[in-house]
Structure formats: C-alpha cells, structure tokens
Amino acid sequence: MLDYLIKNGTVFDGSGSEPVETNVGISSDRIVYIGNEDISAREFIDAKGLIISPGFIDTHAHSEFTLLADGRAEGKLSQGVTTEVNGNCGLSAAPLFGEAFEHREIDLKELGIKERWSTFGEYFSILKNKGIAINFATLCGHGNIRASIIGYRDIAPDKHEMEEMKRLLVEALGHGAKGISTGLIYPPGVYSTTEELIELCKTFEGQGPLNSHVDKSSSRSSYIYASHMRSESDELIEAIDEVVRIGKEASAHVHISHIKTAGERNWWKIDNVIKLIEKARDEGVSLTCDRYPYTAASTDLDTILPSWVYDGGVEEELRRLKDSDDLKKIKAEIGYKSEDYWKGIYISSVTKSKNKWMEGESIFDISVKLCKLPVDVLIDILIDERARVGAIFFSMNEDNLKKFLSLPYVMVGSDSSVRSFSGPTFTGKPHPRAFGSFPKFISKYVRDEGLMSLSEAIRKMTYLSATTFGLKKRGLIKEGFYADITVFDYERIIDRSTYREPFKMSEGIAYVFVNGTMALREGEFTGDLSGRII
Template sequence: MGYEDREPDSSELAKMKQELRDALESGAFGMSSGLVYPPGCYAKTDELIILCKIVREHNGIYATHMRDEGNELETALNETINISKESGVKTQISHIKTWGQKNWWKIDKIENLLKNARAEDIKITCDRYPYTAAATDLDIILPDWVYEGGASKEKTRLEDPLCRERIIKEMEQEGVSEEFWGTIMISSVFNKEQRHYEGKTIAEISNVLKIPSIEFVLDLLYQEDCRVGVIFFNMSEENLARILKWDFVMAGSDSSLRSLKGILNYGKPHPRGYGTFSRIIRKYVNETSILSIEEAIYKMTGLPSQTLGLKYRGLLKEGFFADITIFDQRTISEQATFAIPHNYSTGIKHVLVNGKLTVKNGQHKNIMNGAVLKS
C-alpha cells in the first residue's frame, strides 16, 4: 500500500495477516506501530484490532507509538486501550509522555485511564526515557496529508506555493507559534553543506537568516529530501518523575545505535543514546530518591524481559544467561549532553554478555558474545 491514505482491501488485509503470522512463527516478539508517522498514521483502528488478534493468538506483544502525545493525547490513549481490550493483546506504549506545555496538566487523566484499564485486566505497560526532550524527524510537525505518496510527493508539496500556504495555515490553527520554534534543535541533516545548523534551534537560525521560522523549516525539509533530525524541548520534569515511578513503566532509551567512532558517529543525537540508564541511577536514585536502586534496576532489566517474554534473562538467577553490568553506584553518571552527545558514561566497571567478560575496568575487550533473541 505504500504511503496511500486508505483502508486495505480484502486481499491486502489477508496478505498483512499472513506476513504477520509468518513473522511471529519465525520468532518475532510481536507487532509495532508508529501511528504518529507515515504510513502508520493512515492505519485505522479496526485494521489494528484485526492484526492484534493474530499477535494475541501467538502470545505476542503489540508495541505502539500512539497517534498523538499532545493536544489529542486522551483520544490516542483511549484508542490504544480499546485496541488492547478488543483484541486481548498485551500492549506496550512507547515512551508515554505529555507533549507540549499546554498539555502537561493531562498527567492526572492519563494516569487514571491507564490504571483503570489495568484494573479491568487490560494488559498495558509503558516505557519512558529520563529526559524532558524528545528526538524524532522534523517533518513530524507537518499535517498527515503532506506525507501521502512518500518522500518524493512530500517534497513536491513542500515546493508548491498553494500547498505551503495550506500547511502554514493548518499549523497556525494547531497553535504553532514563534515560541514553539525556540524549543526545536536541529540534531542532524543529510547534506554536509548544512551541518552548521546542527546544535542550533530553528528560532536561532531563522533569526540569523531573517526569515519566518516556518519558511525556513519548509525550505530545509525540501533541501534535505525531508531527512532532518531534531530534538524537541517541551516536556515537564515533574511529570517525567511521576511517570517513572508508576509500577507498570519500564526504562527505555528510544534511541538508535550510536558510537564514538565509525558510521554511527554523526550529528548531534539525543544524549539518551549514551546516557539513559546511568542517568536514571544518578538522578532518580542517588539525587532525588524517586526510585530505590532495586526499583530502578528492575525497570531496566527484569520488567522489560518479563514483558517481552524473554526466558532466562533479566534477573540474577541460577540457570539464567549471565548478562551482568557491574557499576559503582556512587560515581555512575551520564556524560553525554545535548551540546556534546557522543560520550560514554562513567562508573561502569565491568560488563558480561552471555557469561563472557566484554568490558573490563571500563575498557571494551573486543569480545562479541551477543545473540539474536527470538520469541
């Protein structure tokens, strides 16, 4: 179906169901959806329920990035709960949050919705990273219709004066203001010629260029073939601490792989790729006591393993695989920052992967002992 905004016909839906069954029978843990991104944003609720019933039949998990985390947060969460209820599938909500200051007050509502659903035996868990900034693609801020047909059609619309006028008008109706652009930092661009934008906010750049921020954004997306990574600084620290405390929320980085060298060393990525787990211990255990050390470790290891159905992993227990990190709780700390993100944490002493010492005294031993995990 590609990037078409329509429901699947009967043959297309049958193919989806068969491909899903094949994947689950080959060891996939479940199915994920990115309903805020194209083409997932075009999937309808009924279609997702049908597919999730197959996931349930295989005792798999449905992981979802909901349709909205801000203005329509409650509607999106109710849809997710309904999908889980109607299909009976175990559901994992990716990095639950209240996005945008005007939506911070909704924390009570989403907590009640989640706890009431779980009280009704609807199987829902969540994950969260320990930062108040999110990272994703810049074009996520555009209306859904702009994506239809794929990147080439999106680029054509960005160039068309009438389409640009419509985009700007719809974004203004959504309440996008000049203040909003000061909360978005460019983290990566595709073309080397424009990498001087990395690490700067859209407001800063547009002020230097003396053009409206929205015009700069549309121009940049066009020039970069819609491949622009950004960081949004728009979440509440109070809400974050509260979410981390919920017993059905586990820790997750929501990051792609990064490295200090090689092809994975590029741009100014979100520091969560390097610092998520050490930050939780440093900030939310040692400094604020939001979590006990036992709770924090469980949210990083045992709870994710149990939620995914990973056997013999996630706990220090006889007969389990020895995936073990030995750290100094007094000195463990993230060193990655938004300005200088490519930095490993301190305080990590030794790491064993499947029983082999992979990191010794903070130094990688070039031992590769990982394994592909299957359901």
C-alpha cells in the same frame, strides 16, 4: 572450574527484593553459582563496593540498521545495556518488500550497508554473521507491513491486502518477532484505522517462533502490541483510549511507547492519563509503558507537518512543500508558533555537508542567522534535505516525567539507536539518551532525588522488561539464567552526554558481561561480539 567469579559485590537480583552481599559465578554463557563458598575460577573479579545487577534491558531501541553497520554498540554497552528491544514505532528491519524496501534503500546506503534482505530470517542471518556486542530482540513494524503491501498511500486495505498483511505478520512472529509496533504519527501508520490494528493483533493467538536463528529458550506463546500513539499532546486521552480498546478487543498485551504529556498546554493531563491507564489495568487489560529520563523528544523534523502532506511518499511530500497553494494550506494548519516554540526545536542530523552547521542549532537561531521566518526555515530545510532531517523537541515537564518514571509498570527505554564513538554511526548530534539514559535514571532520579529504591529501579530496568517482552532466562541474577550482568559503582555512576556534545561516555559502569563474555572491563571495551538474537 568457573570462567569468572565476581566476588564481594552487593547483588541486586532484578526481582525488586533486598540486596545481598554474595559472589556470582559464570560458566560458559550462564550464571551457575551464587553464594559465599570458596570456588575455583579462571578469573576472579573483586566487586567490593560495587553493585552486581542483571544487564540492563533497553525496551525501546531503533538499532536495526546502525547495529548492522557497526555491531560494537559502544553507546549502549557503556550504559550497562546488554539487550535491546528493537522494531519500535512501526519501523523494523523486516519485512521489506515493494515500497517499504525502496524507502529504506537510502538509509542503508548512508550507513554503508551492502547487504539486502526482505524477511526477518534473511536479516537475522546477516546480523548473526556480522556479529553484535549486545543481544537483539525485535518487534515487527506495522509500517513495514503496510508499506510492503499498500505503500505510503492514505487508503484502507481491501480484503486481499488485509490477508497479505496478516500473512507477513504471522511470518515475522514465526521468525521470532515479539509482537507488532505502530508509529501512528508517521506514514503509513498514520493512515490506519483502529479496526485494522485490532484485526492484526488478533493474529497473535496460536503463533510461535520457528526460525533457527532464534534462541528457542526465549520463545513465548503470547505477543505484544507496542504503540507510538496517534497523539502524545492535544489528543493524548483519545490516543490512550485507542490503545486500551485494542488491548480489550484483541485480548492482547498493549504497551505505550515513551509515555508523555507533550506541550505545555497538555501538562495538566498527567493525573487523568495515569487514572485512565490504571483503570484499564484494574479492568484486566495488560498494559505497560516505557519512558526515557529526559524532557526532550527526538524524531523526524517533518512530523511538524499535517499528515496529509505525507500521502503518497517522500516525492509527493516534497511536491506539496514546493506548491504555492499547498504551502499556504500547510502554513495555515501549522498556525502561529511563538519564538519559544521554535527555540525548543534543535536540528540533530542533516545529510548535506553544507548544512552541517545547523546540527545542534535551534530553528529560531537558524532563522536569525538566515534572516528568515522560522516556518520558512522549516520548509526550506525539508526541501533541501529531501525531508531527511532529525530534530530534538523540548516539550515536556520534569514533574510529569518523574511521575511516569515512578509508576511500577513503566520501564526504561532510550528511544535511540546504538552508536559508537568512531565509525559509521559517529555522526550528527543525536539525543543524549543514546549514551546516558540508564546512568541518568540511576544517578539523578534514584541516587540523588530518591524517586524510588535502587531495588525497584533495577527491577524496572531488568526483570520487568524481560517478562514484558518475553525474554526468557534473562533479567535476573539467578542460577541457570544467561550471564548478562552489569557491575557498577552506585556512588560514581553518571551520564556525561549533552545535547550540544552527545558523544560522551557515561561513567561508573565497571564491567559488563553479555552471554558470559566480558564486553566491558574496568570501563574499557573489550571488542568481543557475544550478543545474540533472542
């Protein structure tokens, strides 16, 4: 007898093929039956008028700490997401040694996380014991590796340090990391050379997962290099050239995180960007990308500063912001910015209660209220908050977004951490992509604007993502595959989260199964924590 039989729905299997009206049977954690015969089950779910899809895979997440603080993952489950790929932009849960460990301490305290760890093996044990509602896959952050060995200094690794960095990466791959990620606008990644990254990626050859916490069926013999590139604006072309070079010289699959053309002066580059990527793919470089369906980015506010300001860590950054000579140099390098520029930067999170009124406000509006210049507001906030300020940047073009989303090798990634509608992660004014990326992609760009077929859209959210990141037996509605399934109403699905009111649940997701367990029933959370480390 089956555990569940989902009947009368329209199945989009994730491969991009045409849908079929059929039933899907679940037993334990697997899909065990697809067909129209009369079969016994403990529970029947009538999906008439609904779409049955593989669970959506968020290829670009940042949940290593928020998921540990609150494993319910409501913001992602309510979008139909069953699996996340974490450890992006150079930041992962491990390794955490030396300065890397010290740097994360304040994050852990803010989220109320009492456990401490150094390796992925230790972290996975903690995560597994706490329980999670969705599946967790991860890359290994290059920033973690570099900070653990070298710290946050602008220096090149010597021979011994390079060997230690390789050792940490090999250990991470052995524990189940899917590859390495870089954040080349953030310290310490900003200080690395292309040669350093190529040498690290060459360690992929011959490595395989060893850790007992990792589902062995998800193992792969090849790994991925995913990069938040050195530039997504003025030096975008050069940054893509670097990714391509790494792919060629390290013989590695390379992946561009949240591909974009940032800043109006760079919007015209879209066609050149696509030509460059497709030329590399034609030449045999295995290259993919991810993107969220919004025209605003979100990251740390201090990314506006020149990279030399970060050298040496947060204390050095703050010292330079307070030093009159350094401050003059910083302001000169930032240069004159128009009112529109400052109006396009919103504060999304601060740490001090006295500054909470700033969340959801633009730098320009704050400057008017405080009767200060916007650049002075920027500096004052960073000093007062010890550089722990999140921001949303409106810098992208809608037409370019559509072009990127329509590319067959671009998948959907929210670039966000898991949040829930109560508890320790219910804070700040996070980017609405944390709650609406997948419903918005389907409702706005597929259903309403016809950017692509629903079959193709689902392929990009499921099987393409699974094969890119080596998630075995996931991403398809197929007998023998894990029962990660999302059932949704194509006519009703829509995102409700906004920049001003982000904590709003999307509509139209009816059921979500994670490893055969129902995590969302008729749009309501069940509270089951059936996610796994994969």
